[in-house]
Structure formats: C-alpha cells, structure tokens
Amino acid sequence: MTLAETARARFTAEFGTDPEGCWCAPGRVNLIGEHVDYAGGLCLPMAIPQVTVVAVRRRSDHLLRVRSSGFDDVDLDLRDRHADGWVAYVAGVIWTLDPPGFTGADIAVASDVPVGAGLSSSAALETSVAVALADLCGLPLDDDGRDRLAAACVRAENDYAGAPTGGLDQRIALHARPGHALLLDFADGSSEHIPFDAEARGLTVLVVDTGTGHELADGQYGQRRREVEDATRLLSVESLRDASSADPIDDPVLRRRARHVIGEIARVREAAELLRAGRIRDLGPLLDASHRSLRDDFEVSCLELDTAVDAAVGAGALGARMVGGGFGGSAIALCEDDRVDPVRQAVADAAARRGLPAPTFLRATASGGARRC
Ligand code: ADP
Ligand code: MG
Secondary structure, three states, X not given: OOHHHHHHHHHHHHHOOOOOEEEEEEEEEEOOOOOOHHHOOEEOEEEEEEEEEEEEEEOOOOEEEXXXXXXXXXXXXXXXXXXXXXHHHHHHHHHXXXXXXOOOEEEEEEEOOOOOOOOOHHHHHHHHHHHHHHHHHOOOOOHHHHHHHHHHHHHHHHHHOOOOOOOHHHHHXXXXXXXXXXEEEOOOOOEEEXXXXXXXXXXXXXXXXXXXXXXXXXXXXXXXHHHHHHXXXXXXXXXXXXXXXXXXOOOHHHHHHHHHHHHHHHHHHHHHHHHHOOOHHHHHHHHHHHHHHXXXXXXOOOHHHHHHHHHHHHOOOOEXXXXXXXXOOEEEEEEXXXXXXXXXXXXXXXXXXXXXXXXXXXXXXXXXOOEEO
C-alpha cells in the first residue's frame, strides 16, 4: 500500500467518507549551510523521498478533526485560534494562510518522515496541509504562490507551534525538484535549483538517524540565535553575511559563533560552485569542515553525532557532518555506492561500542516538493 493509500484508508475508517484528495510534502536534508538561515546566509538543502501525506475533506462548521497514528486524536473549534501539541502544526497553517471560503476540515495524516530526527517532519506536515488548502481553495501554486505558502508555514511554526525556525525547511519542502538541491539565499529570498544527481554518479547520501532526541523549541536554539544577533551587532553589520572575519570580536564565545557562520556561508558558496561544475565528490572536505565548525565553534553537536560522523569518515565516506539544529538528530555521509555497507556497519558498531542507541539509516535521493498525490 502506498502512503497515500494508507492516508486515504485511515481517513475513510475515521470519518466514514472519502477525502476530497491527498497531498504530500517531503522531509529534507541540508547538504551544507547549517545555522546560517537566521543570519542572512545561504544553504543547500534537498528533499528526501520520505513524505507526509494528508487526506483532506473540507467541513462547513468551523471544526477541525485531525488523526495521525502515534499521536492524540484532536477535534478543535477553529474559531478558538489556539492549539497545543501536534495539531498546532496543522491549525497554525490554516490560521496564518486563512484561505478564502475555508471553514474547517477532517484530516488524516500518514508519514514515513522520521519525527524529531532533524529531517523536518514538522515542515513536511505544515507544507502538505498548505498545498492541500491552496489546491482546494484556488490559491496559486506557482513559484510565487509557493513562496507565500512557505512564509505562512514559517509563521505557523513560530507563532502557534512555538518553534523559532528560520524558513529553510518550509522553502525546500515547497520548492524541491527531483535530482536537484536548492541553493537558498536568506538575504534576499532568492533561490537556485542546482543539479544534484548523486545516484547517476555512483554516489549515495546516507542519512544516519542517531535516534537521540533534539528539542528545537528548547533553550539552545534560541540561545544560538541570540548569540548570532549579538555578534552581528558587535561587528556593526546588517547580518553576518556582510562580515568577512570574526576576529574583531573580543568575547571568545561570540567570536567562535560568528566564525562558524561566516565560514559556513563561504563553504556553501564553494559547494554550489562544485555542484554547478558536476564535482559532487569534492563536497567531501566541505562536509567535514562544516562538521568541525558546528562541533567546535558553534557547539551544537553531541557525542552521538560525533561518533557517527567519525565512524563514517573512518570507514571511507567522502565526507560527513551533522545536519539540522543539532544536539541529536541526524548526520549525513557522502559515500561511493560500494562504501555504503561498510560505512553503515562502522557507524552501527561505533554506536554499540559506546553504548549509544542503535542508529537507523536511509538513502537520501534528491526528490520533489509538496504536491497532490
Ligand atoms: P523535526 O521537524 O526535525 O522532525 P520537530 O520537533 O521540528 O522535529 O517537529 C516534530 C513535531 O512535529 C512532532 O512532535 C509533532 O508535533 C509534529 N509532527 C511531525 N510529523 C507529524 C505527523 N506525521 N503526525 C503528527 N504530528 C507530526
Ligand atoms: Mg522541525
């Protein structure tokens, strides 16, 4: 059964009728450019094949009923404009988008995006709801329309789910193209699709889910954002995008934070150049440098992520780094196809040796964005 069929069956079982349709949106990995989106930086994510599907039928009575296996059933009066827990990711999008003529819905969710693994299940949920609403209510789904949906999803996650995310996740989920990564510029909002056909070149982007929790909504993420703001002020620039060196900052912690951001933005530019030239293998050293910077200067890695990254590189990966907010979640390793199995084995063995949770793996093929399915 496909995931869309699962969502549809769930919908029918729960609500006793057929949905009007099913819409899906992908999770993502960021190839490079971590913790720079809120600093006016650049990043280079791609969508993964794992998606969240929503089966939707509109209602005319202001009720929102949502079902997702593993999560509480929730019935909500949309006029309350307040939601707790996972329904905030759904209702928040309805409230921020406020589509014309929309007065409620039944929604069943099915997903194979790992939740809380740094692969952006939250944006997959928000953006699948957003394209469903847009399609049903006649909002445009061209590039500009998708930009507006992404902005609404960011506001929903910030204002209703209480997670201060910067917009990377929603933009890639809405704009992704198969076989491409997306260079996102957070200074001017522009983007560029860049071919990323790793499979055709005998390469695999292996995702390692360390199975350790991360809490983006908790203090560390907010603290890093504040530190970046402070560093920006100390360097007297509009954003760290405009800074060439962190050296003028006296405070050693803020200097390291700024050094990460400035260096990471330079690495993204270099990575984009390499991909435009078809030199995917040469990304390896940039991934390694990104990880070291996140670990030592930005201090958002952890034992589980460092163990996975070190083991992957030790077993012959071309490069590896933590992805997402940090403090757990996932890492990626760029591997020659024939090194994938040894790398998996080495990563699993290293975790076992240290008594860490057994990691899980998936292959990230650059996939398409939010759509009807
Ligand atoms: P990530 O986006 O990295 O997976 P987040 O903490 O940002 O982690 O988002 C995870 C939250 O998003 C979950 O706790 C839940 O509230 C919501 N969520 C994501 N996917 C689903 C789903 N399939 N069904 C219900 N809620 C979901
Ligand atoms: Mg998220």
